[in-house]
Amino acid sequence: MVSHAIEVRNLYKIFGPRGGDYVDAVKNGLGKAELNQQYGHVLGLRDINISMPAGGIMVVMGLSGSGKSTLIRHINRLIDPTAGEVLYDGVDVCRMSENDLREFRRHKTAMVFQKFALLPHRTVLDNTVYGLEIQGIGQAEREKRAKQWIERVGLAGFENHYPNQLSGGMQQRVGLARALTNDADILLMDEAYSALDPLIRVDMQTVLLDLQKELKKTVVFITHDLDEALRLGDKIAILRDGMVVQQGTGQEIVLNPADEYITAFVKEVNRGRVVNVETIMAPLAGNPEGMPIVKGTVLETAARAMTGANQTQAHVVDEAGQPIGAINLGAIISSMVTPTSHEAKAA
Amino acid sequence: MAGLCDSLPVFLCKFPAFSDASIRAVRKTVDDGFKGLVRSYVNAIDAMVQPLQWFLNYLERLFVTSPWPVILLILLAIVYFASRNTKIVIGTAASMLVIGMLGLWNDTMVTLAMVTVCTLIAIVIGIPIGIAMARSDRVQGFINPVLDVMQTMPSFVYLIPVVMIFGIGKVPGLIAVVIYAVPPMIRLTNLGIRLVDKEVLEAADAFGSSAWQKLKNVQMPLALPTIMAGINQTIMMSLAMVVVASMVGVGGLGKNVLQAINNQFFTVGFLNGFALVAIAIIFDRTSQAYGRRLQKHSEVIHG
Numbered sequence: 001m002v003s004h005a006i007e008v009r010n011l012y013k014i015f016g017p018r019g020g021d022y023v024d025a026v027k028n029g030l031g032k033a034e035l036n037q038q039y040g041h042v043l044g045l046r047d048i049n050i051s052m053p054a055g056g057i058m059v060v061m062g063l064s065g066s067g068k069s070t071l072i073r074h075i076n077r078l079i080d081p082t083a084g085e086v087l088y089d090g091v092d093v094c095r096m097s098e099n100d101l102r103e104f105r106r107h108k109t110a111m112v113f114q115k116f117a118l119l120p121h122r123t124v125l126d127n128t129v130y131g132l133e134i135q136g137i138g139q140a141e142r143e144k145r146a147k148q149w150i151e152r153v154g155l156a157g158f159e160n161h162y163p164n165q166l167s168g169g170m171q172q173r174v175g176l177a178r179a180l181t182n183d184a185d186i187l188l189m190d191e192a193y194s195a196l197d198p199l200i201r202v203d204m205q206t207v208l209l210d211l212q213k214e215l216k217k218t219v220v221f222i223t224h225d226l227d228e229a230l231r232l233g234d235k236i237a238i239l240r241d242g243m244v245v246q247q248g249t250g251q252e253i254v255l256n257p258a259d260e261y262i263t264a265f266v267k268e269v270n271r272g273r274v275v276n277v278e279t280i281m282a283p284l285a286g287n288p289e290g291m292p293i294v295k296g297t298v299l300e301t302a303a304r305a306m307t308g309a310n311q312t313q314a315h316v317v318d319e320a321g322q323p324i325g326a327i328n329l330g331a332i333i334s335s336m337v338t339p340t341s342h343e344a345k346a347a
Numbered sequence: 348m349a350g351l352c353d354s355l356p357v358f359l360c361k362f363p364a365f366s367d368a369s370i371r372a373v374r375k376t377v378d379d380g381f382k383g384l385v386r387s388y389v390n391a392i393d394a395m396v397q398p399l400q401w402f403l404n405y406l407e408r409l410f411v412t413s414p415w416p417v418i419l420l421i422l423l424a425i426v427y428f429a430s431r432n433t434k435i436v437i438g439t440a441a442s443m444l445v446i447g448m449l450g451l452w453n454d455t456m457v458t459l460a461m462v463t464v465c466t467l468i469a470i471v472i473g474i475p476i477g478i479a480m481a482r483s484d485r486v487q488g489f490i491n492p493v494l495d496v497m498q499t500m501p502s503f504v505y506l507i508p509v510v511m512i513f514g515i516g517k518v519p520g521l522i523a524v525v526i527y528a529v530p531p532m533i534r535l536t537n538l539g540i541r542l543v544d545k546e547v548l549e550a551a552d553a554f555g556s557s558a559w560q561k562l563k564n565v566q567m568p569l570a571l572p573t574i575m576a577g578i579n580q581t582i583m584m585s586l587a588m589v590v591v592a593s594m595v596g597v598g599g600l601g602k603n604v605l606q607a608i609n610n611q612f613f614t615v616g617f618l619n620g621f622a623l624v625a626i627a628i629i630f631d632r633t634s635q636a637y638g639r640r641l642q643k644h645s646e647v648i649h650g
Contacts, residue, residue, distance in 0.1 A: 076553055106555030117550035121568045130564075131554045182554065 003185040003218040004089040006052040006075060011084030013070055013242075016041030019082045032241055044070045046242045048084070052235070055216035057208075059233030061223055067242040068222045072190050075220060076109045077101055088186070106135050110179035114191035116171045118163040124150065124174050125159040131182035142181075149177040153207060169200035176204075180211070187219045194224065205231055226265055230254070230274050238262060250274050272300035272336040280335045281316045281325030288315035288323040295324065303332050385512050396518045403464050403517055410456035418456070419443055426629065430636030438632070442625035451622050457599035458589055459626065465521060465585040469529040470578060477536020477577075478562065487537065494530040502527055502591050510595055520597030524588040531580035539573030540566045575638035582630045586623055 014022050014035070022030065022041055032043040045067045052058040062068040073079040074086055077093050086093040088108065096104060110131060118127050125143060128150055132142035150159060153173040163171050172192060179187055189208075193201045205228060212219060223229050229236050230250040237247035246258035254274045257263040278295050290313030293302050306314055306329050316325040352360040364370075385392070410418060422443065427436045446455050480487040506523055513519035543566050551565045567574075593601030600619045607616030 078549060078552060102555045102557065104555075105553060109553070111550065111553040113546060113550055115546050117544075117546040119547060119565065119568075130551075133564075134554050134556050134560055188553075 003055045003216060005054040006058075006186065006218060006220070007085075007087040008048050008050045008052070008071075008074070009085050009087065011045055011048040011071075011074060011086065012082045013044035013067075013074070013079065014041050014082045015044050023083045043242050044079075045074075045081075048244055050237050050244065050247060052218060052220060054218055056234035057212060057219040057221055057232050059221045059223060059229040059236045060239060061226060061229040061236060062239035063224055065241075066239040068224075068239050069190055070242075071239065072188050072220055072222050075186065075188055076105050076111065106131070106182075108184050109186045109188060110182035110184040111188040111190065112172070112175045112179045112192040114194055116163070116168075116175045116195075118171060118174055118178075120163055123160050123162055124155060124166070124177075127163065127174055128177045128181050130178055131184075145183075146177070146181045149181045150174075152180070152211070153177045169196050169204065172196060172204060173207075176207070180215075185218060187217045189219065189221045191222050191224070193228065201228070208232065226269060230269065238265070251276060251279055255279070270300070272303065273298050275299050275335060277302050277316050277327055277332075278325060280331055281327045282331070284315065284323060284326055288317075289326065290314040290328075292317045292321070292323070293327065295319065299332050299336050302327070303329065303336070306332075381508070381511065392512060396513060396522075399464075399468075399521060400516075400518050403460065403521060406464060407457055407460040410460045411453055415447060415452055426633045429640075430633045431640060432632075432636050435629075435632045435636060439629045442629065446622050446625060449618055449622070451600065451603075451619065454599045454603055454619070455622055455626065458586075458601065458623070461517070461521065461524070461589055461592075461597060461599060462582065462585045462626075462630075465524045465528060466578070466582050468521070468525050469532050469581045469585070472525070473529045473532025473577065473581070474536050474574070477533045477574075478540065480533065480537040481540035481566075490533070494533060497526055498530045502588065503594075506591070506595055515596040517597055520589075520592035520595050523595065524585050524592050524597075527588045527591075528581045528584040531584065532577045535573050535577030535580065536570065539570030539577075542573065543569045572638055572642055575634065575641065579631060579634045579638070582634065583627055586627045586630070590623070 012023055012026060013019070014026065016039070019041055022035060022039060026035065026043060026046060032046075035041050035043050048071060050058070050060075060068045060071055070079060074081050075088075075093065077086075077096070081094050084094070088104075093101070093104065119130065122130075125146060128146035129139075129142040132145065147159065150156060153176050155170065155173050155177065158166065158170065163174065166174070172195070175192065179189075193204050196204060208219075208221075209232065221229075221232055223232075233250055235247065236250055236253055238245045238253065240261060246253055246262055251274055253262065254266045254269055254271060257266050275298065276295070277293050277297050277299065280299070290311045291306065291309050293305065293314050293316055295316055295318050297305075302314065306312065312329045314327050314329075315323045316327055318324050419440070423436055423440055426439045427433075430436070443455075446452060476490065480490050502523065505526060506519075509519045509523050509526075513522065547565055547569070548561065551561045556564065589597060589599060590601040590604050593599070593605045600623050603619040604616055604623075606612065607619065
């Protein structure tokens with residue numbers, strides 16, 4: 001199974017009975033507030049262009065009302081766009097016929113919901129098989145597959161429990177198992193962990209990262225939590241008032257915030273867990289010194305390794321073990337504590 | 348006040364009604380037209396309701412002619428398996444035995460047959476209409492006023508066309524009872540489906556459910572408690588209506604009550620009335636206990 005990238009192009013969504021009439025006005029600069037006041041329509045999304053990496057985790061971040069949940073619902077077209085396209089494997093989801101869309105939803109996408117959205121009258125096992133049942137797969141086969149995933153998400157032994165016998169974290173594991181059992185290329189997670197306690201949330205993030213290492217699905221993850229976004233995202237897009245304010249890797253966003261809004265967001269971030277060693281390394285001068293550190297290691301891990309080995313000098317190596325730069329403990333620490341990226345560069 | 352009317356034009360004091368002659372003409376035209384229509388289709392109408400007649404007669408004969416212990420045991424078994432509650436079973440046994448000892452067994456069986464058939468018909472008609480209403484606001488807007496009329500129109504009034512069309516007998520009684528008893532079935536099916544959690548429906552959509560799969564897997568199961576309440580209401584209303592329906596020839600307990608009214612038989616009236624109440628309570632408690640049992644999954648809460 002090869003996952004493809006999802007291309008979102010020029011996507012607009014205007015909520016209201018005659019949304020289509022105002023697309024041109026919005027394209028020409030009509031603002032969200034004016035649209036609401038003058039025409040009574042709500043601007044949901046405005047000119048969204050995002051390329052979601054194949055087999056990677058795309059995080060869409062924003063506060064409530066930013067349009068992030070609206071955006072994810074365009075990917076499996078639970079919401080119809082006003083204008084624009086969502087391409088998967090060369091096909092525009094927004095132009096699919098009802099039948100094609102149903103097949104697309106059955107076989108290509110699976111979704112995890114903020115409020116779990118489990119069927120309360122079905123047991124964990126019967127909830128988990130739901131997607132396969134809809135596809136018409138036989139009972140023995142679908143239960144066999146579902147049981148594997150129930151075990152993978154750590155719910156073995158709970159197959160015959162009903163959802164409201166379980167805690168929130170366990171219910172969301174059922175939601176995740178239900179989505180994974182569908183064996184779809186695209187995994188859509190709509191604030192999947194927002195309703196969970198912080199510790200359980202981190203736990204579930206680990207579950208997702210571990211699974212993703214082997215599954216390599218195209219994951220779209222919605223969150224309002226920047227730490228979660230930075231931990232999970234191969235790529236992050238930040239939404240505000242229905243527009244993409246910035247998109248890029250976590251590092252790019254933390255080191256070069258596009259505007260004050262994002263600067264305010266990233267101020268509290270633990271840089272040591274976001275910034276990689278190669279970002280701050282100096283060019284190699286002479287022979288590589290100290291211990292080798294693999295490219296892609298975050299500063300916190302590098303600092304821990306160096307302090308543990310009692311070394312102040314280290315060199316960065318690529319995947320093949322070739323040295324590509326030098327780094328020392330002082331530079332690492334100053335990058336971890338310096339509040340703004342500009343000062344970090346100056347140092 | 349009389350003084351005020353003296354100084355005003357006549358049409359302000361006496362409501363300007365159509366003349367008696369014109370109202371009479373309209374009435375006669377409508378009545379005759381309706382009668383003519385019924386007369387020309389009488390065979391087709393009879394053929395249409397014939398299966399109902401057979402079914403009702405068959406069930407009635409089965410209930411009345413079977414040995415009473417068999418019927419009692421079957422009834423107790425149904426009550427037990429639906430409610431799993433020994434108290435309700437004991438109550439049922441006691442009230443049925445008292446009814447039998449008071450000599451009302453056969454009449455009670457006739458009424459039971461009637462109510463059973465009415466409830467089945469109300470369910471068969473009510474659930475699809477309720478589903479159609481839940482799926483479309485336009486259908487809901489059309490059917491709601493019809494249901495309002497069915498529920499508020501005095502039942503004696505619609506007995507008139509029913510009797511004109513079907514004559515006197517069990518089937519017209521049955522139709523009158525169904526008209527009276529089906530609205531809660533329709534309304535609560537509609538309500539139950541409309542109250543289903545939007546998020547769960549969205550999840551069903553996201554996994555690619557067809558409309559039928561959504562109805563079967565999500566909407567109907569989640570609406571079931573409300574639908575059960577509708578069935579319960581329908582049974583209660585059928586039981587209340589069998590007394591009125593006895594006016595057009597339905598037998599059983601209702602007929603006894605009607606005779607008691609006409610002859611001022613105080614004791615007979617109350618005994619038959621209480622027999623109806625006893626059956627109503629049996630049905631009510633059993634169907635409610637069954638409804639609760641269906642909801643077992645929502646009672647065990649994570650703690």
